[in-house]
Amino acid sequence: MNKKWHISRRRMLKGVGAVIALPFLEAMASPLSLGARYSNDGFPVRSSFLFMPNGVHPGRWTPEGIGRDFTLSPTLSPLAHLKDDILVLGQLMNKHSIFQGADGHYAKTANLLTCLPIQKTAGDNINSGGISIDQVLANHFNGQTLFPSLEYGLDRIQTGVDINVGFTRLYASSISWKNATTPLSKEIDPRLAFDRLFKSFVPGNKATENPFKSSILDAVLEDAKSLKNNLGRSDQDKLEEYLESIRSIEKRINNPSHLKDFASNITPDIKKELVRVNQNIDEYVEVYGGVDITEKTRLMFDIMALAFWSDASRVSTFMFGNSVSNRNFSFLEGVSGAHHSLSHHMNHPEKLEQYDRITRWHLEQYAYFLDKLKSIKEGNGTLLDNSLVMFASGLRDGNRHSPRDLPIIVGGHGGKKIKSGQNLIYEENTPLANLYTSWMQAVGVEKETFADSTGTLSSILA
Template identity: 65%
Template sequence: MSKKWQISRRRMLKGVGACMALPFLDAMALPGMSSPVPSKSPLRTAFIVMPNGVHPHHWTPAAVGRGYEFTQQLLPLKHLQDDFLVLGELMNMNSLRTADGHYTKTANLLTSTRIRQTTGDNINSGGVSIDQVIANHVGGDTLFPSLEYGLDRIATGVDINVGLTRLYASSISWKTATQPLTKEIDPKMAFDRLFGRYVPGAKIKNDPWKQSVLDAVLDDAKSLKRNLGRSDQDKLTEYLDSVYSLEKRISDGANQEKFAANLTGDVKKELIRLNQNIEEYAEVRSGVDVTEKTRMMLDIMALAFWSDASRVSTFLFGNSVSNRNFSFLPGVNDGHHSISHHMDDEKKLAQYVKITQWHMEQYAYFIEKLKSMKEGESNVFDNSMIMFSSDLRDGNRHSPRNLPVLLAGRAGGRIKPGQNLIYEKETPLANLYVTMLEALNIEKTSFADSTGKLANILA
């Protein structure tokens, strides 16, 4: 029997024309800045994550250094060989400290800390994620400190197979150890939130920042707060304060005028093109092929970087244990998670490779999009770092050792791409994060379980 103080994760604060999803609260019932880097152009950082691992024997190139031969799964990136690094033998050690196969390897991929093992809403990632560390340093000069995007809705309930809440499946970005940042999964909502008011000639149907969202939901928030325990009241107050702070920055007339004034003609053309594509997509979308939706979300990320709406973003292709149907790919006839448990069956392994290749195609698409966005004598890609990884090496063995990690971009000349680098076995993944922080001139010599920087990456 449900108690008065128990509420659903779907519970919304609703007002006229406005709604807000709540943060994770204990009362939710389970169904079952330093200055930015000195540079002519700002530096951007993105973290792109794929669930379920890769074929372990067709990922890492045999030769170390430059001029290596491509493996099957990396082939979609062959024409971009000089633009990214392949990083071998990195490991997220703290993801091994529970019996879980997936969730605590996804949720802590960007924190490199130990997840609290729980079936409830008292989730804890063990620390702040690296994207938020960066956002805390460079996000002050943009409309949005960071952006969190993905394809799947929040997972709820308990996975009885491992005795863990599925809430860990959905989040890789953590503002605090107990506050995950909810990802946006709808291209139109993501675009309108960022750019709706700036599209030349477009009429804004529903500007989410036209009036205060908090003002619209205030009565509902007060009513809800009276029915929460003290701990949840504090959480809700903290959450509403953070939304109000962001809302104030976005709606500030000076910020809006400054942002609008810096939109170049090329950026405005891209705004018009992408807005029209999203409007058309919203009318006709159907089927299981998520390629178009994925590329629209990546387009929005790229445009956010180009326009300097934000300099930090994450993108989660699928939640933990995602069994997305990839039958839209020739030769694939099952879901991602099912195929990842291949049991060394050659037919399933062949499909596993095709699914990873599709993800590499999307990664290549994002790189090419950023390269097409001119910025002075350079381009947005050259002033970026774009990490790609999965939380597992091999989905069949749930192995987080020797993770499949790529790092694309030049970070304004601070990164030396074009190499296949193999480190000592079980080198902390956090060492990469420390290296990225140095590339951004963020003075932080350690992160989570790091033991130092990675060699041969920084120029």
């Protein structure tokens, strides 16, 4: 692969990452004009998709019992107090994640939210098969929020090639796709994520006439021009598409009435939370290596909750780690190794136990996010009542790389459109896309199919 392209790709993603939020800066519409699209007492349904790499301990995940009469497994115990707010879904499968020949992880991550076959490549001609479900939802709300969608995570974009399977590592780093060939880069820095949304609204910060008045695009324009000289024609077109999108958004957002509408959403309670989160970020010092990343994770979830609460955005994704992540989890009691290594447990009891403890840590963070949403009052209910939050991995067992019976949980009530508080086991190999078709119905997207869906999961729809 061309070395210059490698350098340019990283710089481009970093450069685009600095402005990637800008395509999500959309005009704010009056809630009164949107009531027909809302599902619960005039409030919209928020959607979030959380990805955990490397699968789960296959024998400790599934609850006992079906329907509402079920008992959570030990692995799912962090969600015990949220039992009535979640769906545990069994036997769903992303059939296009089965790749002929060696793969392992990549064809089970990049298409988790597209449910379409990816193109095997070691180069930059990546293809996830189509648009991801989060972006379908973002398009549905286009123009109604300040940011159509937010993409967050903990790990930087991966580059290079996994020589074991012949896939570019770019597939490991994205679950959100604007279209088949355009992944959306994620923000991994809590400070940058917070400031892009709320810096100008934190009490005590110096007010600005328009926090988005200065074009961030202008700041990276010179770098973008030099990048184009190092890219092939197809990548030049992709970059230009990004830039044009940013230009369009900036023209719309530089309307004082848009910001005035958003500012009216920043209630005294939201301002108090802004101060708290802002202070926590100031106190947080990120260190790399097998250190505790719990606080960083929860800061990112705090920001996502604030974005939903203030209606800055109604769609988000979060990656706990890139595919094949080998994060050192030695900060957990009883764990002395790294995630991917332990996922290849070979049924060794000690490794399986550590593998399971890592999964439980992820579920504890998921529970934190659900609890945060549940603590926020909205109308006669809570923000969790008006949300859907998926927790999923692209494979079942990291040792076998099995994509069948995916570990999937959906939290929230979808604006009274989802019958939560159930453990449901479907027919073997039921398309994962059936969940997304059901999700679209709950949110109000008028589409009957998504990817390879064969219908809805009728048992979850109210």
